[in-house]
Amino acid sequence: MTRHVVIAGYGMVGARLAEEIRRRDGRRVRLTVIGAEPYPAYNRILLSSLLSGGFEESRVLTHDAGWAFRHRVDLRLGVRVEGIDADARKIELSDGSVLPYDDLVLATGSVPRLPSVQGLDGEGVSAFRDLDDCRRIRSLADVSVAVLGGGVLGVEVACALAERGVRVTVVHPAAVPMDRQLDAAGGSVVASMLSRLGVGLCFGRRATGWRPGDGLLLDDGELLPADALVVTAGVVPETALARAASVEVNVGVVVDDRLATSRPGIFAIGDCAEFQGAVPGLVQPGWDQAEVLADLLTGADPGARYVGTPSVTRLKAHGIDLVSLGSFTGGEELSFCDARRGRYARLSLDGDKVVGAAILGLPDAGAAITQHFVRGTPAPSDRMGFLLGRALPPEGVAAGGPSRLPAAAEICRCNRVTKRQLVHAWQSGARTVERLATATRATTGCGSCVDAVDGICSWLAAADTSPDSSADAELAG
Ligand SMILES: Cc1cc2nc3c(=O)[nH]c(=O)nc-3n(C[C@H](O)[C@H](O)[C@H](O)COP(=O)(O)OP(=O)(O)OC[C@H]3O[C@@H](n4cnc5c(N)ncnc54)[C@H](O)[C@@H]3O)c2cc1C
Numbered sequence: 510m511t512r513h514v515v516i517a518g519y520g521m522v523g524a525r526l527a528e529e530i531r532r533r534d535g536r537r538v539r540l541t542v543i544g545a546e547p548y549p550a551y552n553r554i555l556l557s558s559l560l561s562g563g564f565e566e567s568r569v570l571t572h573d574a575g576w577a578f579r580h581r582v583d584l585r586l587g588v589r590v591e592g593i594d595a596d597a598r599k600i601e602l603s604d605g606s607v608l609p610y611d612d613l614v615l616a617t618g619s620v621p622r623l624p625s626v627q628g629l630d631g632e633g634v635s636a637f638r639d640l641d642d643c644r645r646i647r648s649l650a651d652v653s654v655a656v657l658g659g660g661v662l663g664v665e666v667a668c669a670l671a672e673r674g675v676r677v678t679v680v681h682p683a684a685v686p687m688d689r690q691l692d693a694a695g696g697s698v699v700a701s702m703l704s705r706l707g708v709g710l711c712f713g714r715r716a717t718g719w720r721p722g723d724g725l726l727l728d729d730g731e732l733l734p735a736d737a738l739v740v741t742a743g744v745v746p747e748t749a750l751a752r753a754a755s756v757e758v759n760v761g762v763v764v765d766d767r768l769a770t771s772r773p774g775i776f777a778i779g780d781c782a783e784f785q786g787a788v789p790g791l792v793q794p795g796w797d798q799a800e801v802l803a804d805l806l807t808g809a810d811p812g813a814r815y816v817g818t819p820s821v822t823r824l825k826a827h828g829i830d831l832v833s834l835g836s837f838t839g840g841e842e843l844s845f846c847d848a849r850r851g852r853y854a855r856l857s858l859d860g861d862k863v864v865g866a867a868i869l870g871l872p873d874a875g876a877a878i879t880q881h882f883v884r885g886t887p888a889p890s891d892r893m894g895f896l897l898g899r900a901l902p903p904e905g906v907a908a909g910g911p912s913r914l915p916a917a918a919e920i921c922r923c924n925r926v927t928k929r930q931l932v933h934a935w936q937s938g939a940r941t942v943e944r945l946a947t948a949t950r951a952t953t954g955c956g957s958c959v960d961a962v963d964g965i966c967s968w969l970a971a972a973d974t975s976p977d978s979s980a981d982a983e984l985a986g
Contacts, residue, residue, distance in 0.1 A: 923954020
């Protein structure tokens with residue numbers, strides 16, 4: 510019997526769920542996706558890189574215009590789900606239509622949090638959440654911009670604008686940027702790097718009002734002159750639909766390990782969902798949830814359960830290589846700071862397990878520590894070498910070159926793609942980074958593995974012309 514699955518939200522997680530369902534299901538699921546934005550699915554996390562001007566807009570699109578037709582998805586763009594009748598299993602859409610469903614998945618994401626600062630509804634103010642915001646901010650030229658909020662997103666936006674030659678100042682209430690990820694020492698290193706990029710810093714100050722045409726008023730009465738304001742003060746899960754349908758909501762829509770909400774037939778995944786009290790606001794948990802839910806909705810694995818996702822945050826800004834993971838609650842703590850060279854590392858261990866880390870300017874250490882954290886494998890006993898990225902056999906491409914990487918090394922963490930999968934895809938005919946991306950999904954997450962995949966591509970191309978191909982040998986073994 511055919512089931513009608515309706516996904517409310519065609520963002521990074523709703524789009525991924527649709528893909529995962531179609532990967533598993535031939536004919537049994539009738540699939541409808543409702544997307545409030547008028548665009549085909551795109552990679553939201555690449556918007557800060559798009560803002561810096563690094564590439565064309567088409568590169569952030571994850572689905573082309575024909576995707577829905579090819580995959581038998583009834584895709585309705587620029588349409589909102591306005592209401593849910595959970596008893597009758599029907600939804601109301603903004604175009605006036607009413608749609609029955611068997612299973613409804615809320616993938617409505619989150620919306621920018623607007624702090625209580627006067628005038629934020631005035632001219633010249635923009636959030637930074639979607640493609641329209643990005644286009645608006647990209648069009649700013651020859652102006653001065655204030656960025657309200659110095660968290661990860663605020664730092665990314667400031668760096669991107671500075672790279673475009675825009676005068677930019679970050680206003681942040683804490684003494685250092687990214688204080689949720691970094692302590693005072695690490696935050697100071699990032700602050701120095703921002704200064705070197707030409708970003709103005711206004712830390713330890715609160716904004717009180719926005720005056721269009723003048724600038725941003727600060728809590729000590731000073732006016733920071735600015736033509737435009739970009740608000741990057743966090744996000745709030747989009748839960749209005751769920752609340753109105755009497756679905757249990759805490760901060761996010763509360764779900765169990767089957768991603769089920771408190772009302773039968775309604776599920777929630779991604780930024781809008783709260784699992785075990787956490788609303789991570791990162792894409793990886795949403796993609797993991799999409800896999801589990803696709804298993805359940807298609808019947809591919811009725812026993813699938815979501816068990817949580819280790820939290821890893823990466824900063825995507827030119828010249829600042831930062832990874833932050835877990836939390837600093839362990840018993841053993843190590844740290845290192847070389848502020849002049851922009852290097853900083855802090856590691857927290859519980860026994861031999863990595864429970865928290867913030868690594869700046871040490872990419873090999875960042876990659877190795879992340880792998881131990883995600884896999885739960887014991888940290889090496891040479892703690893200082895581990896902290897600085899020197900204790901391990903080469904895990905990072907930079908450390909040993911692709912040929913020395915083990916076949917099981919995870920190259921794209923967002924999509925869990927190993928070197929072995931890339932080599933297989935290459936041997937099946939995917940001979941460019943773009944084709945490898947289509948075949949394996951590598952590089953289609955945060956994009957930080959593009960150089961690594963490119964390196965593997967070049968190595969495989971060279972190996973192809975060599976009589977003694979290490980790629981073949983490795984796969985055979
Ligand atoms: C600039 C930027 C950089 C980021 N960088 C990272 C990063 O490096 N790593 C990371 O893990 N995360 C990052 N994030 C966060 C990441 O983008 C989110 O975690 C991810 O997009 C969540 O996916 P989602 O589908 O749950 O929500 P979204 O991607 O927000 O999609 C939700 C969609 O639902 C639509 N919608 C809402 N309500 C309705 C309705 N009633 N009817 C129909 N449609 C509706 C919305 O319009 C939206 O299109 C970043 C976010 C931004 C903005």
